[in-house]
Amino acid sequence: MKIRRQLLSASLVPVLLIHLAAAVLPDGRFHGNIVRPPGVPRVTLADPDAPVVSRNGTQLPPYSTTYLFDQLIDHNNPSLGTFKQRFWHTYEFYEPGGPIILFSPGEQNADGFSGYLTNATFNGQLAQQQNGSTIVLEHRFYGLSNPRPDLSVDSLKFHTLQQAIDDLVYFANTVNLPMPNGDQLTPDKAPWVLVGGSYTGALTSWTMVNKPDVFFAGYGSSGVVEAILDFWEYFEPIRLNMPKNCSADVHAVISHVDEVFTSDNATAIQAIKDNFGMGDMTHLDDVAGALRNNLWDWQSLQVTTGPGGQFFKFCDALEVKSGQVAPASGWGLDHALAAWGAYWRSTYLARICGKSTAEDCLGTYNVSQSFWTDTSIDNAGRSWFWIVCNEVGYLQEGAPVGHSSLVTRLVQPDYDLRQCQQMFPGAFPNGVNVQVDRTNELYKGWDVRINRLFFANGIRDPWKDATVSAAGINVPSTAEQPIGLGDGFHCSDLLTSAGNVDATVRAVQVKALASMKSWLATWKPTPIPRGTPAPQSEPAVIEQTVHQHEVKPINAFVKGAGSG
The missing domain is CATH 3.40.50.1820 (Alpha/Beta hydrolase fold, catalytic domain)
Structure with a gap:
């Protein structure tokens, strides 16, 4: 296990864009380019404000x-x-x-x-x-x-x-x-x-x-007992369990985006930015990193969600063409790139950013935004990011070179750690050193x-x-x-x-x-x-407190229906 930890710490070639630069919306969705904390799902009760009978x-x-x-x-x-x-x-x-x-x-x-x-x-x-x-x-x-x-x-x-x-x-x-x-x-x-x-x-x-x-x-x-800095494996269960045609096309598009964004072809670079409705964004790592939002939607799925979940809407946008579903190999780069871009421009960008511009919502370099300086309470993103930057890591990034990846490899460790310094400038005068080894030593992790x-x-x-x-x-x-x-x-x-x-x-x-x-x-x-x-x-x-809850019948096991 110690060997694995060392390998994880050493494999920092690709690293996640950690941007918390938008708030959590009232319905619990994360807005913008925010790294997903683990989080437990909510439970909707028929009437939480009604008296309870023992x-x-x-x-x-x-x-x-x-x-x-x-x-x-x-x-x-x-x-x-x-x-x-x-x-x-x-x-x-x-x-x-x-x-x-x-x-x-x-x-x-x-x-x-x-x-x-x-x-x-x-x-x-x-x-x-x-x-x-x-x-x-x-x-x-x-x-x-x-x-x-x-x-x-x-x-x-x-x-x-x-x-x-x-x-x-x-x-x-x-x-x-x-x-x-x-x-x-x-x-x-x-x-x-x-x-x-x-x-x-x-x-x-x-x-x-x-x-x-x-x-x-x-x-x-789902206890995340092992603190991991370079947590590219976050996307592995998604890659292995999502529809194969969708996985193939996402991989093709991301590989193409990384190739173009690391080239000198300014025309091709601008075309990709425009394709996704992010033509005015300044930094290419922000643009490529933003595409992870579609993969993060997997985390909100449950076995009760069914095919109507947001993640599957995304895959349908890529894989259903003229009423036909793509084979396991997908439709290929040309169709997937165009379809993914159309989905972002017509639906998804507004969904995650609302009326904000793409730069304000998804960019990570403008430290004048109140997001970086707002220290008011009940700001879960800031509180969690403090733990991320100090003790647990969990940076969700692209897979190492040679391994199939659904996520860009353009973001690097310094990119993430810079954001720790932007949010907490007084905490890291000598750079950020997330103490994942200390956490695992103290609390045993996988051991x-x-x-x-x-x-x-x-x-x-x-x-x-x-x-x-x-x-x-x-x-x-x-x-x-x-x-x-x-x-x-x-x-x-x-x-x-x-x-x-x-x-x-x-x-x-x-x-x-x-x-x-x-x-x-x-x-x-x-x-x-x-x-x-x-x-x-x-x-x-x-x-x-009187809550505005959606009223649904509670399942058959609830409220005394099970064995007593």
């Missing part, structure tokens, strides 16, 4: 009820005081002796993620099976859970993986949950299960490695071997090769650290609906539920560790 008939607060917890600003210096960390909670399925199931959506505002309290997700399936209580905890420096009033470099020094791990531990050890006997449910008195997806799937592993004996069991869905930790991954997940199911890594699946691999996408196994549609995803969920049942049967109370703080006072309900 299995014994007690009326409980709505899932959307928001609570506050006094979290330490700095776990290395508690004298700095606390900040208000938001969380959501229900004990709909709870019975005395059941587990406390803690989940965080990670690198995004957690408001609207109350679906993860319910059995529309794996969390709720586990609570229903084991008579547990569920919690959604907002991550520090996302949403409204901020230790500091802004996202300046001075503030972000408190934004580290270790502080996030310590948040989870401190919360479990000190929270007084808003439920009967909520001050008697700390990890010494009740079994806590840590659940996460994507980045927080990795955080689950990292927490159990770094702070053992707090969380009795863990579940990491994790710990009891009662379940990993669930998907074959079609673009993040698969940062998980324990990465190609060529061969992490063993054991009774104490099982690995479930289904034919899912990113975090598919967190969604009950995905298991209802895909038998391989459901098999992963069933395997995980069986493991949890076996492990939790062995739990026994333990003496509280010496020096652990006493529980805090009961958190205050701050609001019952």
